[in-house]
Amino acid sequence: MSSVSFWSSLKEEARKNYIAIFEQEWPTWLAGIFLALVALLIFLWKGPWGVAAGYRNVGDWIFYFGGVGEDRPYSPLLHPITLTSGGLLIGAFVSALMSRQFKLHKAPPLEYAKSAIGGVFMGAGAVLAAGCNVGGFYTAAAMLDLGGVAMMAGLIIGAWIGLRYLLWEMEHVPQKGVVQHPPSDKWLGVQPYIGGTTMFLVIAAFYLYSVFDNTELGGLLFFGFLIGLIMHRSRFCFVRAFRCPFMTGDAEMVKVVAMSLVIYGMGTAVIKWAWIQEPSMGVSHNFWMGSLFGGAIFGVGMLIAGGCASSTLWRIGEGQTKMVVTLIAFALTNSLLARTLKSFELYDKMGQGLFIPDTLTWYVTVPIFIVFFVFWAFVAIWNEKSEKLVIF
Amino acid sequence: MDLKNLMPFSVLDARGLTCPMPLLKTKKELKAVPEGEILEIWGTDPGSKNDIPHFGDRGGNSFLGLFDDDEGYTRYFIRKG
Numbered sequence: 411m412s413s414v415s416f417w418s419s420l421k422e423e424a425r426k427n428y429i430a431i432f433e434q435e436w437p438t439w440l441a442g443i444f445l446a447l448v449a450l451l452i453f454l455w456k457g458p459w460g461v462a463a464g465y466r467n468v469g470d471w472i473f474y475f476g477g478v479g480e481d482r483p484y485s486p487l488l489h490p491i492t493l494t495s496g497g498l499l500i501g502a503f504v505s506a507l508m509s510r511q512f513k514l515h516k517a518p519p520l521e522y523a524k525s526a527i528g529g530v531f532m533g534a535g536a537v538l539a540a541g542c543n544v545g546g547f548y549t550a551a552a553m554l555d556l557g558g559v560a561m562m563a564g565l566i567i568g569a570w571i572g573l574r575y576l577l578w579e580m581e582h583v584p585q586k587g588v589v590q591h592p593p594s595d596k597w598l599g600v601q602p603y604i605g606g607t608t609m610f611l612v613i614a615a616f617y618l619y620s621v622f623d624n625t626e627l628g629g630l631l632f633f634g635f636l637i638g639l640i641m642h643r644s645r646f647c648f649v650r651a652f653r654c655p656f657m658t659g660d661a662e663m664v665k666v667v668a669m670s671l672v673i674y675g676m677g678t679a680v681i682k683w684a685w686i687q688e689p690s691m692g693v694s695h696n697f698w699m700g701s702l703f704g705g706a707i708f709g710v711g712m713l714i715a716g717g718c719a720s721s722t723l724w725r726i727g728e729g730q731t732k733m734v735v736t737l738i739a740f741a742l743t744n745s746l747l748a749r750t751l752k753s754f755e756l757y758d759k760m761g762q763g764l765f766i767p768d769t770l771t772w773y774v775t776v777p778i779f780i781v782f783f784v785f786w787a788f789v790a791i792w793n794e795k796s797e798k799l800v801i802f
Numbered sequence: 803m804d805l806k807n808l809m810p811f812s813v814l815d816a817r818g819l820t821c822p823m824p825l826l827k828t829k830k831e832l833k834a835v836p837e838g839e840i841l842e843i844w845g846t847d848p849g850s851k852n853d854i855p856h857f858g859d860r861g862g863n864s865f866l867g868l869f870d871d872d873e874g875y876t877r878y879f880i881r882k883g
Contacts, residue, residue, distance in 0.1 A: 516818055518819070521819065590817060590846045592872065658829065
């Protein structure tokens with residue numbers, strides 16, 4: 411008979427789970443499932459998950475403080491998408507601290523310039539497509555808006571162009587490595603305590619929002635936090651799904667995003683078909699012109715910057731200083747271009763949402779949706795073996 | 803395998819570079835390495851810890867391993883196949 415006490419057993423189990431959750435990296439396929447489930451929870455809780463509107467809110471505030479624009483922007487603490495995106499960044503920050511991986515990463519000067527240029531492209535593309543890689547592609551496709559598929563085509567084109575640029579840069583612009591100093595043992599030891607305290611504050615914020623009759627907003631902050639945690643633990647990057655088939659032929663991320671989209675899309679179909687949420691909800695993307703061209707511009711930007719709208723946030727959370735430049739450039743461009751297009755009444759000319767079941771019926775839409783994304787995954791698998799699409 | 807005593811054919815310094823540049827430069831540099839020789843890569847991007855081992859085992863090449871150097875960067879080793 412063992413003499414292990416209840417508390418020592420509990421401590422041992424907690425230690426094992428801490429290692430499994432925060433020290434071992436999560437497989438991306440598991441993250442793809444979790445991401446789809448949290449996105450569905452957000453859809454049920456409030457509405458479709460998006461990211462770019464949060465960037466625009468930040469840009470609006472920067473312009474407001476700079477004296478541009480008279481209307482006071484929406485408070486970021488009351489803006490649903492800014493809160494979700496803020497939660498994403500905090501979730502990644504907590505994840506990085508809990509795994510003792512938070513570190514301020516310096517980059518060569520050219521990388522900061524590329525971060526700014528990439529942010530400008532992404533900010534502009536997200537205006538045209540009425541969403542970023544999340545709202546304009548991942549969520550739009552899952553909402554069964556054809557604009558999501560048009561943006562996907564644009565992202566593929568943009569990733570190809572962006573990769574061509576990176577290849578040119580590699581051949582013609584030499585870059586020296588930057589020496590990074592290792593973190594001290596003291597800093598490594600204290601990180602999990604800061605992470606744990608921050609996680610406690612996020613949970614406390616949820617209850618605080620509830621106290622002020624804003625449970626919905628508190629929930630969005632918490633869902634964003636979960637997404638940040640999932641993305642950082644698995645290093646979930648949408649860019650890889652569009653870049654790797656051309657760069658190394660690797661199909662892993664295409665398979666993960668396709669699988670995640672099938673779960674997210676089919677969950678959405680159940681929710682909409684059963685009228686749990688309004689079927690037209692989230693069908694507001696600029697099909698086809700805005701989605702396609704916006705997607706292409708966004709795709710170029712995410713390759714140059716080295717991150718999309720969501721991965722920019724979780725990379726900031728782990729201490730990538732260059733991605734802060736991307737965030738600011740994205741936010742300012744998005745805010746400025748959205749104002750400009752609206753003032754010239756050009757925004758509505760980019761296209762409009764097209765709800766696929768309205769055209770093809772639910773009975774045809776559901777199997778076509780599944781077949782389309784499974785086909786995408788199979789093309790990537792074929793390319794992984796044949797390298798027919800690899801350009802380098 | 804004692805990675806610290808390996809004799810690489812060439813060393814790629816990708817410290818400070820972020821995704822996808824370390825992987826892109828690794829792929830380019832590996833093309834210039836003769837068959838059977840070793841390429842060593844120095845990197846600081848956390849994402850490279852997934853990307854480089856995964857890539858290093860493809861196309862007939864072998865990823866030999868990695869370790870974190872005391873100077874604050876990670877050293878990766880790929881043998882050209």
